[in-house]
Structures are given as C-alpha cells and as structure tokens.
Amino acid sequence: xxxxxxxxxxxxxxxxxxxxxxxxxxxxxxxxxxxxxxxxxxxxxxxxxxxxxxxxxxxxxxxxxxxxxxxxxxxxxxxxxxxxxxxxxxxxxxxxxxxxxxxxxxxxxxxxxxxxxxxxxxxxxxxxxxxxxxxxxxxxxxxxxxxxxxxxxxxxxxxxxxxxxxxxxxxxxxxxxxxxxxxxxxxxxxxxxxxxxxxxxxxxxxxxxxxxxxxxxxxxxxxxxxxxxxxxxxxxxxxxxxxxxxxxxxxxxxxxxxxxxxxxxxxxxxxxxxxxxxxxxxxxxxxxxxxxxxxxxxxxxxxxxxxxxxxxxxxxxxxxxxxxxxxxxxxxxxxxxxxxxxxxxxxxxxxxxxxxxxxxxxxxxxxxxxxxxxxxxxxxxxxxxxxxxxx
Amino acid sequence: xxxxxxxxxxxxxxxxxxxxxxxxxxxxxxxxxxxxxxxxxxxxxxxxxxxxxxxxxxxxxxxxxxxxxxxxxxxxxxxxxxxxxxxxxxxxxxxxxxxxxxxxxxxxxxxxxxxxxxxxxxxxxxxxx
Numbered sequence: 001x002x003x004x005x006x007x008x009x010x011x012x013x014x015x016x017x018x019x020x021x022x023x024x025x026x027x028x029x030x031x032x033x034x035x036x037x038x039x040x041x042x043x044x045x046x047x048x049x050x051x052x053x054x055x056x057x058x059x060x061x062x063x064x065x066x067x068x069x070x071x072x073x074x075x076x077x078x079x080x081x082x083x084x085x086x087x088x089x090x091x092x093x094x095x096x097x098x099x100x101x102x103x104x105x106x107x108x109x110x111x112x113x114x115x116x117x118x119x120x121x122x123x124x125x126x127x128x129x130x131x132x133x134x135x136x137x138x139x140x141x142x143x144x145x146x147x148x149x150x151x152x153x154x155x156x157x158x159x160x161x162x163x164x165x166x167x168x169x170x171x172x173x174x175x176x177x178x179x180x181x182x183x184x185x186x187x188x189x190x191x192x193x194x195x196x197x198x199x200x201x202x203x204x205x206x207x208x209x210x211x212x213x214x215x216x217x218x219x220x221x222x223x224x225x226x227x228x229x230x231x232x233x234x235x236x237x238x239x240x241x242x243x244x245x246x247x248x249x250x251x252x253x254x255x256x257x258x259x260x261x262x263x264x265x266x267x268x269x270x271x272x273x274x275x276x277x278x279x280x281x282x283x284x285x286x287x288x289x290x291x292x293x294x295x296x297x298x299x300x301x302x303x304x305x306x307x308x309x310x311x312x313x314x315x316x317x318x319x320x321x322x323x324x325x326x327x328x329x330x331x332x333x334x335x336x337x338x339x340x341x342x343x344x345x346x347x348x349x350x351x352x353x354x355x356x357x358x359x360x361x362x363x364x365x366x367x368x369x370x371x372x373x374x375x376x377x378x379x380x381x382x383x384x385x386x387x388x389x390x391x
Numbered sequence: 392x393x394x395x396x397x398x399x400x401x402x403x404x405x406x407x408x409x410x411x412x413x414x415x416x417x418x419x420x421x422x423x424x425x426x427x428x429x430x431x432x433x434x435x436x437x438x439x440x441x442x443x444x445x446x447x448x449x450x451x452x453x454x455x456x457x458x459x460x461x462x463x464x465x466x467x468x469x470x471x472x473x474x475x476x477x478x479x480x481x482x483x484x485x486x487x488x489x490x491x492x493x494x495x496x497x498x499x500x501x502x503x504x505x506x507x508x509x510x511x512x513x514x515x516x517x518x519x520x
Contacts, residue, residue, distance in 0.1 A: 128402055131406075131433065131435070132433055133402055134401065134402035134403075134404065134406075134407040134433075135407070135410075135432075135433035135434070135483070135484070136433075136484045137402075138401060138508070138514050139472055139484050139485055139486050139516075140463065140466070140470055140472055140486070141472060141484065142463070144463070145461040145463045145472045146472075148461035149459040149460060149461045149472065149473070149474065150459070152459045152460060152461055152497065153458065153459040153497065156459070156497045156498075197464070197465075198462075198464045199463075199464060199465055200461045200462065200463050200464065200465075201461050201462045201464065202461075203461075246432075246482070248429075248431035248432065248439040248440060248481070249430070249431050249432035249433075249480075249481025249482050249483065250481070250482070251458060251474050251476070251482035253458075253459055253474070377484075
C-alpha cells in the first residue's frame with residue numbers, strides 16, 4: 001500500500017530555545033507537543049498515535065504518553081535511527097494513517113546537550129554491547145573525524161576541495177541571518193570557513209554544525225481530519241528509508257544511504273529531482289550535504305563540489321535553495337539530531353511561511369532528507385517528499 | 392563531544408577475546424567463512440555474507456593500504472584515525488602511528504604493528520612501510 005496523498009502534515013513547532021538550563025527533557029517534549037498541536041488547531045485528546053526516538057527518556061513512548069497525558073493513543077512507534085529518526089517517523093505515521101491505524105499522529109524530538117554538558121552529565125551514551133564497539137572504540141572515533149574521513153576520500157576520488165565544501169556553510173549562513181532564533185546569524189565567506197581552526201582534517205570548525213538544546217514536533221493527520229482544519233495542509237507524497245553500513249569490511253565512504261532512500265521516495269511521489277523547488281538536507285557537516293545531494297540525484301556522483309559552489313544553494317540566487325532556516329550548520333541541531341528541523345523548514349516552504357527573504361516562489365514540492373548515525377560507518381537514511389494540495 | 396582519543400579498556404567477550412589474544416601474539420586475525428570462502432571485518436560468529444556458522448579466525452598478512460584517514464587536530468597529542476584496506480580485501484578502522492602525520496596519504500602502504508593493551512592483550516595499529 002502506497003502513502004502518496006494519504007496523509008498530511010497539519011501542525012509543526014520548533015522550540016525557540018537553544019540552551020535549556022531551566023527545562024527538563026520531558027518538559028521540552030511536552031512544550032513542543034503543545035506548540036505543534038496548537039499550530040494544527042488540535043488538542044491532545046485528538047492524538048491517537050505517538051512517535052518518538054531515543055532522545056525520549058525512559059521507555060520512550062510509554063513514559064512520554066504518561067507525562068503528557070495523551071489518553072487516546074492506540075498506535076506507537078519508537079524507531080531509532082539517530083538524527084534521521086523523525087523523517088522515518090513521518091514515513092511510518094503516513095503508513096499507519098494510510099492503513100487506518102490512526103488519524104492524528106504526534107512526533108516529538110527534544111534534547112539538551114548544552115545544558116547536560118554544563119551540568120556535567122555524560123555527553124553521549126554508546127552501548128558497549130554494540131557489535132562494532134570492541135573493534136572501533138579503542139581507535140578514538142568521534143563524530144567529526146568519522147565524517148572527516150568521508151570528506152578526505154571524496155576529495156581523493158573526485159577532486160572535491162575545501163573551498164567547495166565551504167560554499168555549503170556560506171549558503172546556510174546567508175539564510176540564518178534572517179532567522180532570529182538561529183544560533184549563528186553572521187554571514188560567513190569561503191575564506192572564513194577555510195581559515196577557521198582545523199578540527200579533523202579536512203573539516204574546519206565552520207564545516208561543523210552547531211550544538212543546541214530544544215527540539216521540534218510534527219502533527220500529521222488523515223485527509224478527513226486535515227480537511228476539517230483551518231491550517232494549510234502539506235501533503236506527504238512519498239518517503240524512503242535505508243540503512244547503510246560498512247558491509248562486512250567492503251568500506252565505501254563516498255556515498256550515503258540516500259542512494260537507496262531517495263529513489264524510493266521519488267518513485268512513490270512520482271516526481272524527479274528536477275521537480276524539487278526546495279530541499280532540506282541533513283547538514284551535520286558540510287560533507288554530509290555534498291554526498292547527499294549527489295546520492296539524491298541533484299547532480300552526478302562526484303560533481304557535488306561544483307554543484308554547491310558559487311551560491312547554488314542560496315535561496316534567490318542558486319538553482320536549489322537548501323536549509324533556508326540556516327540548517328544545523330547555523331540555526332539549530334537540537335539534541336544532536338537534525339532530522340526534525342529538516343521537515344519543519346520544508347513544511348514552512350510549502351506553506352509559504354518561510355522568512356520572506358528566503359521563501360521560495362511557488363514552492364509546490366519540497367524534499368527533506370536525514371542522515372542519522374555516522375556517515376563514516378553506519379547510518380540510517382530517510383527521505384520524504386512533501387507537496388501542497390495541488391501537488 | 393570529546394576530541395581526545397578515548398583511552399578505554401578493551402571490550403573482551405566471547406567474540407572478541409581470540410582477536411585480542413592473537414594481537415598479543417603478534418597476529419592480525421580476520422574472520423573467514425569456510426562455507427562461502429569470504430572474509431569479513433569486524434569478526435563475527437555467524438558469517439554476514441551467507442549466514443553460515445562455520446567461520447574461523449585466520450591470520451592476515453598484516454599488509455594494507457590507507458583507504459582514508461583524518462588527523463584529530465584538537466586532541467593532545469593529535470592522532471590519526473584511518474580505514475586500512477587489508478591485502479585480504481576487507482577494511483578496518485585503526486590508527487596510523489609512528490610517522491610524520493603531515494606526510495600520510497590515501498593509498499599509502501602500511502603494515503600492522505601492535506601496541507600493548509594490558510592484561511595480556513594488544514591492539515593492532517598500522518605504520519607506513
């Protein structure tokens with residue numbers, strides 16, 4: 001059973017805070033749920049499906065449903081694929097709604113890594129029983145050096161340069177200047193990026209995303225419920241999800257799981273990359289964007305460097321406006337999980353409610369893509385294609 | 392996120408113990424499947440290619456080339472993480488040691504060496520040939 005046209009995104013909310021010292025993690029989830037439901041014009045008693053990922057404390061949905069008093073839930077999903085989880089959730093909620101399991105689905109993400117660090121709590125938990133752990137952790141892998149190895153290999157195979165990667169940050173910064181909530185609002189240049197301190201060769205500080213607290217939420221609904229609401233509806237046209245990993249030692253760091261999640265989403269939506277007016281692309285690092293754009297078919301494999309250069313990702317300037325909220329590179333990467341905010345800005349674009357300086361004209365079809373886990377080892381990739389009522 | 396290299400104790404369990412013991416003897420072990428004949432990395436009891444349980448550790452040549460690498464500059468001292476593609480056709484995460492960091496290149500030939508990891512175990516790392 002397909003999902004095209006069988007559900008809508010009817011409410012969204014992005015928490016404005018970027019440091020949450022005075023808020024607990026469950027509280028952030030609840031504030032986000034309240035905001036997203038208010039945006040939709042629905043109440044918590046309308047929610048009959050709840051979706052969350054590993055950021056939700058306790059047993060995920062169970063504890064959060066109790067805390068928020070969601071009394072009518074009959075469908076739950078806590079699929080965890082790292083930062084892409086929430087795009088997977090959009091897909092799963094669309095499937096559940098299409099199958100008649102629920103009518104109103106709530107998805108929430110929240111995190112407080114900034115506050116946790118200030119309070120001396122461990123930054124990241126990694127399960128010692130993960131099968132890769134014994135053979136990898138002794139060598140000091142961290143988020144940055146694992147993405148850096150992808151950039152290094154991409155440069156080696158395709159001649160991609162640091163200047164080309166820098167253009168991705170430059171584009172994000174051009175958008176972030178208009179977002180009053182963005183963590184970084186200063187416009188930067190290619191020189192600023194390549195002159196920023198080297199963190200893990202070849203990635204500089206400004207090739208890396210921000211670390212922020214906060215989160216976001218999405219409310220999805222069946223066509224019948226969506227049509228009863230006053231809010232403009234955003235139709236789910238297609239979605240795909242895929243794991244990608246080290247393949248028993250056949251390592252290839254030059255592509256992501258978007259190679260598989262993308263074509264499935266495009267096929268289901270019945271559109272091609274040329275039809276996409278706006279793209280939210282997961283931007284944990286600049287290299288994440290570059291490889292993803294190639295894998296989704298916006299350019300040929302290896303041509304990503306040329307594609308992103310000279311402002312091609314800047315709204316109003318280039319051919320493919322991306323991350324017009326400033327993305328994870330400049331705006332927000334709540335809980336080190338950027339998939340949620342990718343969907344939120346795509347929804348704003350289709351609604352015509354992005355900041356006027358970055359709103360894409362006639363944005364009838366938009367794409368959001370997430371990369372969870374590590375581009376340099378194992379990841380969960382997820383793509384969703386959204387459209388307006390006529391799409 | 393910490394940028395310093397984690398000095399963690401090795402995780403020794405029933406699947407990893409022979410690997411660390413081999414390293415302590417100066418052997419780099421990879422897991423090979425007797426049913427399909429293919430090697431894999433990291434080592435597993437059940438073959439990820441064909442799902443056979445007939446797998447065994449065999450000694451690798453210890454030779455390979457750097458597939459990719461990165462220098463973690465903010466760590467004190469900086470260290471090099473890399474994927475090395477072994478002559479046997481599988482790649483493994485490792486460190487490149489005992490060399491001039493700024494001369495490391497993709498495609499460079501490297502050879503395994505072993506650093507003591509305590510309690511009779513050792514960790515395979517690589518150095519340029």
